[in-house]
Amino acid sequence: MPDGAPKKPSRIQMRNRSLILDAALDVFSAHGYRGATLDQIAEAAGLSKPNILYYFAGKEEIHVTLLSQLMETWLDPLVEMDADGDPMSELLAYVQRKLDMSRDLPRESRLFAVEILQGAPRMLPHLQTDLKPLFDDKCAVIQGWMEAGKLAQIDPRHLMFTIWSTTQHYADFDAQIQILSGDDPMQGARLHLETLFRRLLTPQTS
Template identity: 60%
Template sequence: MATAVPPQDPHGAEKPLSRIQQRNRQRILEAALEVFSAQGFRGATLDEIADCAAMSKPNMLYYFDSKEAIHVALLNTLMQEWLAPLEALDDADEPLEAIMSYVLTKLEMSRRMPRESRLFANEILQGAPRMGPHLEAGLKPLFDAKCALIRQWIDQGEIAAVDPEHLLFTIWAVTQHYADFEAQVGVLVGHSSAGWERARTHVEKMFRSLLTPRPA
């Protein structure tokens, strides 16, 4: 897997980035996010990323040695942000409210971060060639732990009996649809704040109905 190449001193030790270097690196990543989310990894080129960053290609390659290195840096950042709400889903006094908070957080992320969602979706659709190790080492144990927690809440009667694994799949599918199919959603219902409030109301009602325990 390609990696970013930080500046080094003559003795081979990594040098901390200056403020200008940090700003330029972030500029490259922001431009790459725009290009990768629209074109996918295979369709994107270094020239397009450099143009979007308003930077020369040789200057950009000072910070990252390849297109793959830029893509990997973006995916690493995305995984940290994407998994944070799932990590925050913890044993709580109100399990139903904890899950609903997770659902609505994921929906809000789709509203605020559609490009990041599409970047992740494109990587998965290609078979996760660069993210595979992260899925195995990072997502899989976290996923298993949260499914065990949801199963515990079911056994305690705190939420309705559902399949924990497929509950999480359904949450991801529903919430990330608004980002991954943003163009279609925009044509069909628009992107107004009122439209997002309708989406939030519908999604919350659907999952709350699914998860609320029924009287015996």
């Protein structure tokens, strides 16, 4: 029995674990951590509650697993922003990738939002170790672009906040947007944000 061998998971394990995580994503993103119940998750997954606890040690482990997986997905669009590419194209492409995520992964966006809203009790370490260095790095890249005259001057950190808030808003506040928006909001959002950030970032040759 070599101690480090984690024993590859069976097909059943793979299937049920992802069944559970998918159900948990539904429930946690809709009710927050405290508002979610194992019974809801079990029913949504089509499994019995004790069976859920056969695959995960407890409610918290499910939540933490979900958040850890999400962190990667969430940072990916920012990682892809290339310091050597064309500044305006890179930033606009980043905005579009973030907007795509709001459209394609609204549950994940809400899970993230509700966690931060509640003070990020289970995610502060992740934010410190994963997000913070990446954020500082990319802000420096943007600062460099601005100093090179490729983009209009603006505080890079607040620029990032603006990108995040405007794009994620379409997932997180969907209920409100559905009420106020006439036609398909997402198509309009695409054009709107493209215009917004182009006007904001186009350098003025005085």
